Amino acid sequence: MIEVIDLHKSLNGVQVLKGINFKVEKGEILALMGKSGHGKSVLLKHIVGILKPDRGNILIDGEDIGTSRGTALERLRSKLGYLFQGGALFDSINVFENVAFPLREKTSLPKEKIREKVLQELEQVGLPGVENKYPAELSGGMKKRVALARCLCTDPEIMLFDEPTTGLDTVTARSINNLIKETHDRIKFTGVMITHDINQVLSIVQKVAVLDAGTIEFTGTPQEIQATTDPIVRQFFNNNA
Amino acid sequence: MFLGTAIVYTFIPPLKIRRVIKQISFIGVQSSLIVILTGAFTGMVLTLQSYYAMSKFGAEALLGPAVALSLIRELGPVTSALMVTGRAGSALAAEIGIMRISEQIDAIEVMALNPYRYLIVPNLLAGIISFPLMASIFNVVGIYGGYLVGVQLLGVSEGGYFGEMITFINMEEIRIGLYKSLSFGLIVTWICCYKGFYTTYGAAGVSKATTEAVVTSSILILVWDYFLTSVLF
Ligand SMILES: Nc1ncnc2c1ncn2[C@@H]1O[C@H](COP(=O)(O)OP(=O)(O)O)[C@@H](O)[C@H]1O
Numbered sequence: 001m002i003e004v005i006d007l008h009k010s011l012n013g014v015q016v017l018k019g020i021n022f023k024v025e026k027g028e029i030l031a032l033m034g035k036s037g038h039g040k041s042v043l044l045k046h047i048v049g050i051l052k053p054d055r056g057n058i059l060i061d062g063e064d065i066g067t068s069r070g071t072a073l074e075r076l077r078s079k080l081g082y083l084f085q086g087g088a089l090f091d092s093i094n095v096f097e098n099v100a101f102p103l104r105e106k107t108s109l110p111k112e113k114i115r116e117k118v119l120q121e122l123e124q125v126g127l128p129g130v131e132n133k134y135p136a137e138l139s140g141g142m143k144k145r146v147a148l149a150r151c152l153c154t155d156p157e158i159m160l161f162d163e164p165t166t167g168l169d170t171v172t173a174r175s176i177n178n179l180i181k182e183t184h185d186r187i188k189f190t191g192v193m194i195t196h197d198i199n200q201v202l203s204i205v206q207k208v209a210v211l212d213a214g215t216i217e218f219t220g221t222p223q224e225i226q227a228t229t230d231p232i233v234r235q236f237f238n239n240n241a
Numbered sequence: 242m243f244l245g246t247a248i249v250y251t252f253i254p255p256l257k258i259r260r261v262i263k264q265i266s267f268i269g270v271q272s273s274l275i276v277i278l279t280g281a282f283t284g285m286v287l288t289l290q291s292y293y294a295m296s297k298f299g300a301e302a303l304l305g306p307a308v309a310l311s312l313i314r315e316l317g318p319v320t321s322a323l324m325v326t327g328r329a330g331s332a333l334a335a336e337i338g339i340m341r342i343s344e345q346i347d348a349i350e351v352m353a354l355n356p357y358r359y360l361i362v363p364n365l366l367a368g369i370i371s372f373p374l375m376a377s378i379f380n381v382v383g384i385y386g387g388y389l390v391g392v393q394l395l396g397v398s399e400g401g402y403f404g405e406m407i408t409f410i411n412m413e414e415i416r417i418g419l420y421k422s423l424s425f426g427l428i429v430t431w432i433c434c435y436k437g438f439y440t441t442y443g444a445a446g447v448s449k450a451t452t453e454a455v456v457t458s459s460i461l462i463l464v465w466d467y468f469l470t471s472v473l474f
């Protein structure tokens with residue numbers, strides 16, 4: 001379960017988050033929408049503890065990750081998988097090593113099992129045969145999918161996706177959304193997914209939140225968001241119609 | 242703080258041996274050509290200079306030990322450290338800086354792993370191991386460069402050049418040189434890793450971090466050298 005309570009954050013003297021409140025129950029996925037530059041990525045980075053709040057709390061299964069340090073923080077993070085908006089692949093090692101990295105460092109799986117899992121995961125994100133390439137040789141969308149494979153391969157309990165399908169063609173985007181749905185059906189992770197693809201994700205997620213100018217403008221179920229007359233929320237549908 | 246944390250993680254296993262070896266290759270092995278070149282020419286010019294000065298007092302016979310002493314105590318550790326800083330220290334700061342701005346360091350943290358263990362500790366160890374090696378290569382090449390100029394060109398006797406050297410150089414001199422390069426290795430890798438690790442955002446941030454890493458390291462090498470020389474004498 002993820003619970004964000006009254007989260008405030010200023011960066012470089014600009015107030016980016018101005019009192020964020022929401023809750024994602026165990027096994028639910030929340031779609032987070034909002035215009036570019038309105039603080040979605042900043043919000044997600046607080047949930048994994050890369051950024052620390054100026055005020056407020058972020059509870060992961062009841063424990064505050066904002067004030068955790070050392071082994072307590074590591075224990076919380078072991079539950080998390082995070083897909084960075086830019087992928088954040090390690091550019092000094094190849095694709096195979098990138099996806100294998102968390103498996104090698106965090107599990108005691110034997111070599112052959114890791115190899116099998118990495119190749120299978122790359123196949124699932126639609127990139128079989130790229131394992132020997134280096135991140136610099138991949139397109140932006142390919143990097144994103146390798147990063148997704150790296151995030152999914154450890155089967156984390158909580159997954160945070162920062163725009164998993166942005167920059168992908170519609171066909172690939174749909175297959176990535178399907179992969180996230182299949183994975184969710186299989187391991188029932190708790191998740192937050194930043195997306196602009198509202199029409200495509202309504203069938204995947206259980207909740208939708210709209211972030212606007214540093215506050216949560218709307219939260220509700222997919223049915224509720226389709227029915228709302230809130231003009232700020234309606235914009236997202238018109239853009240994607 | 243940064244250095245303290247890094248040192249703590251050096252002694253908490255697991256140590257990433259493969260990364261240490263990779264970084265020794267990067268900081269040390271790949272710097273050897275430039276160190277050999279600068280070592281040779283430093284030895285040669287040092288010999289010319291010393292010969293000129295010493296012949297004024299009729300002390301040419303002591304050319305060998307004069308050259309070797311200067312190299313082992315001062316020029317070897319300091320010049321090789323400056324050269325390695327220019328070649329490898331700058332690259333180190335840039336590489337870690339790019340990892341910072343492309344969120345690769347955050348990615349390590351989010352995986353509940355410690356970036357010090359993966360990035361900083363291997364470089365500090367590689368620095369402590371590589372710098373003395375580079376200084377030794379510099380010294381050996383420098384002394385032979387001096388031999389070429391002094392014995393072959395200026396006609397000092399070969400027995401005199403090497404013989405007197407062995408009489409005058411003792412373990413003490415070598416130990417002073419070793420302390421110097423050990424501490425330079427630590428200082429340079431620490432500063433370069435630190436500047437990269439705390440780089441500000443954007444390409445401008447990385448280029449600033451790289452420049453500052455090289456300038457700060459070079460100044461600290463010279464300041465620390467003066468301090469050590471005055472203390473260890
Ligand atoms: N590390 C940072 N330092 C300073 N400002 C930042 C940083 N990260 C994000 N910002 C600022 O915070 C605001 C929100 O950014 P972000 O969360 O990335 O937006 P988005 O909703 O598009 O993901 C932007 O104005 C951005 O300039």
Ligand SMILES: [Mg+2]
Nearest residue numbers: 040041085162
């Ligand atoms: Mg973003």
